[in-house]
Amino acid sequence: MTIKFLQIILCIAVTLFTALTRCEAQNNAGRQFTIVIDPGHGGKDPGAIGRGKTKEKTINLNVSKSVGQLIKERYPEVKVIYTRSTDKYISLIDRANIANKAKADLFVSIHTNAAKNRKARGCETFTLGSGSSAEAKAAAKYENEVILQEENFEQVYGGFDPNSNDSYIIFDIIRTHDMESSISLADKIQTRMTRRSKLHNRGVSSAGFLVLHQTAMPSVLVELGFISNPTEEKFLASKSGQTALAKGVFEGISAYYENYKKSSIPTNTAPVTVECDEDTEQPKADKQKSNDAPIFKVQILTSSKKLKSNDKRFKGVKADCYKEGGTYKYTCGASTDYNAMVRKRKELSKKFKEAFIVAFKNGRRIDINKAKAEFEKKNK
Numbered sequence: 001m002t003i004k005f006l007q008i009i010l011c012i013a014v015t016l017f018t019a020l021t022r023c024e025a026q027n028n029a030g031r032q033f034t035i036v037i038d039p040g041h042g043g044k045d046p047g048a049i050g051r052g053k054t055k056e057k058t059i060n061l062n063v064s065k066s067v068g069q070l071i072k073e074r075y076p077e078v079k080v081i082y083t084r085s086t087d088k089y090i091s092l093i094d095r096a097n098i099a100n101k102a103k104a105d106l107f108v109s110i111h112t113n114a115a116k117n118r119k120a121r122g123c124e125t126f127t128l129g130s131g132s133s134a135e136a137k138a139a140a141k142y143e144n145e146v147i148l149q150e151e152n153f154e155q156v157y158g159g160f161d162p163n164s165n166d167s168y169i170i171f172d173i174i175r176t177h178d179m180e181s182s183i184s185l186a187d188k189i190q191t192r193m194t195r196r197s198k199l200h201n202r203g204v205s206s207a208g209f210l211v212l213h214q215t216a217m218p219s220v221l222v223e224l225g226f227i228s229n230p231t232e233e234k235f236l237a238s239k240s241g242q243t244a245l246a247k248g249v250f251e252g253i254s255a256y257y258e259n260y261k262k263s264s265i266p267t268n269t270a271p272v273t274v275e276c277d278e279d280t281e282q283p284k285a286d287k288q289k290s291n292d293a294p295i296f297k298v299q300i301l302t303s304s305k306k307l308k309s310n311d312k313r314f315k316g317v318k319a320d321c322y323k324e325g326g327t328y329k330y331t332c333g334a335s336t337d338y339n340a341m342v343r344k345r346k347e348l349s350k351k352f353k354e355a356f357i358v359a360f361k362n363g364r365r366i367d368i369n370k371a372k373a374e375f376e377k378k379n380k
Contacts, residue, residue, distance in 0.1 A: 033260070034079040035071060035253065036099040038211065039064035040111035040143070040221075043089025048114035050233035056112040057087065059236050063224060064110045066246035067253070074254065096214030105260075106185065107219035108253065109211055111143065112236060114228040121229050122200030123245070125190040126221040127182040127354075128212040135205075143209055143221070179356055180368065181218035183302065184259075187327045189222060189252030196248035197241070199225050199232070204302055204327070206354050222249060293378065294359045294371035296341040297331035300352040315351045324365060331358065338375045 039060040041047035047056030061084070068080045081102050083095040090098075099107045113124065186204045194201040202223075212219045224245050225232040235241035297320070301313060306328050309318070319330040333344040341357050348355045359371030 031103075032077065032079045033075075033257070034081065034102055034104045035106045035108065036081045036083065036102060036104040037064045037068050038083040038095050038099075038107065038109040040109055042084050042087055045089055048112060048227045050227040050237070051230055052233050052237065054227060054233050054237040056114070056227055059112045059224065059227070059242065060110050061085075061087065062242050063246045063249070066242065067108075067110070067249050070246065070250040071253065074250075075257065078257070092211045093214060095211055099219075100214075100216050104215075104217050106253065106256070107212070107215045107217055108185075108189075108249070109209075109219070109221040110249070111221060111223050113223040113226045115226060116228075118228055118230065120226050121232055122202040123190070123193050123197060123225050124202035124223045125186040125193070125204050126209060126212075126223070127179065127186050127204065127206050128209060128219065143211070179354065180358070182220055185218055185252070185256045186220045187302065187324075188255040189220065189249055191327065192251040192255070193222070193224075193245060193248030196251070197225070197235075197244045199235070203305075292361065293336040294361050294366060294374055295334055295336055296338050296357055296359050296371065296375075297334050298341055298345045298348050298355050299329055299331050299358045300348060300355050302327050302329045317348070317351065322360075322365075336375070338372055 039057070041057040041060060043057075045057065047060065049055055064082065065085065068082060071078055071080050079102075081098065081104065083098050084090050095109070096107075113120070183204065190201070190204050193199075209221050212221055225236050227233050227236055236245075300317070300319060303313075306321070307313065307330070314330070317332055319332050320334070321328055321330050323329070332348055333341060335341055335344075338357070345355050345357055357368060359366050359368045361371070
């Protein structure tokens with residue numbers, strides 16, 4: 001069999017596993033909310049090492065344990081699980097399995113970045129995707145290379161080779177159904193982490209991280225800062241720096257959890273401001289009452305800063321904008337016909353592989369499942 005065929009089989013298997021896990025989780029409604037915190041690297045795998053000999057695995061563990069402690073103090077009803085609480089090596093598949101077996105509600109993997117360019121700086125939060133930029137793809141490749149230290153990694157990961165571009169086809173084929181929640185969590189963590197740490201805000205990106213791909217719940221990977229940058233290494237190694245970053249990550253998780261308690265979808269309750277760009281015309285469907293029918297759109301990307309209408313990230317597509325939780329989010333198309341947006345998403349996915357459908361009503365973002373159900377009920 002070819003590598004690509006094996007990867008497609010792997011995608012189908014993961015899809016079925018994820019669906020079964022989600023169904024089982026739904027049958028356990030009302031159980032204890034569970035967060036799995038994953039300190040990256042550990043044991044024989046030190047991760048990146050700074051010029052000052054600071055090891056990534058140590059920073060990751062210290063910050064992760066601080067985040068977990070803050071959660072326990074603020075929310076004693078929440079269960080916190082660490083994939084490792086000591087300097088121990090854990091494979092990527094085992095990290096994901098810990099979360100899946102616990103039927104976790106959130107998975108937060110904490111890492112420290114590194115680059116050949118010593119001037120690279122700032123913190124960044126990732127969700128699963130095929131890679132929103134060359135830098136994002138490089139970060140995923142670096143983190144995925146840890147599987148080369150595992151025995152029989154070819155069999156365990158279905159022939160996945162972290163150094164082969166062909167292997168990353170799996171992130172084009174399969175898209176997590178928890179993408180919307182993952183992006184919401186990433187936005188909240190990134191906003192508060194940069195606010196607390198005062199580090200450069202690199203924003204929210206997507207990339208093909210294997211550890212996220214294997215999980216069956218909303219999942220993000222946090223890059224705290226660049227250990228390869230001498231100035232940031234000192235900050236990352238310091239008690240004050242680790243405390244600031246831990247508080248930022250915790251506050252992001254807290255914001256998500258508070259919204260979760262109010263709604264099944266954490267982004268639903270946040271007010272939105274449409275038309276961020278002055279030269280962007282609001283779609284006609286937004287102006288129509290349509291008996292207060294939900295308006296469906298296709299979200300194509302997010303940014304921590306407002307983008308100009310001719311920004312190259314739009315790839316020639318005219319986009320509308322709304323602001324939510326301090327993040328600018330860009331959509332294309334608008335219709336009260338859900339099926340029309342399904343076709344639109346399929347069309348846009350050729351340029352924006354992580355595109356997904358969102359819904360609005362009376363100027364507010366609403367649960368896409370509720371909006372879809374309302375549409376289907378009206379169109380029986």
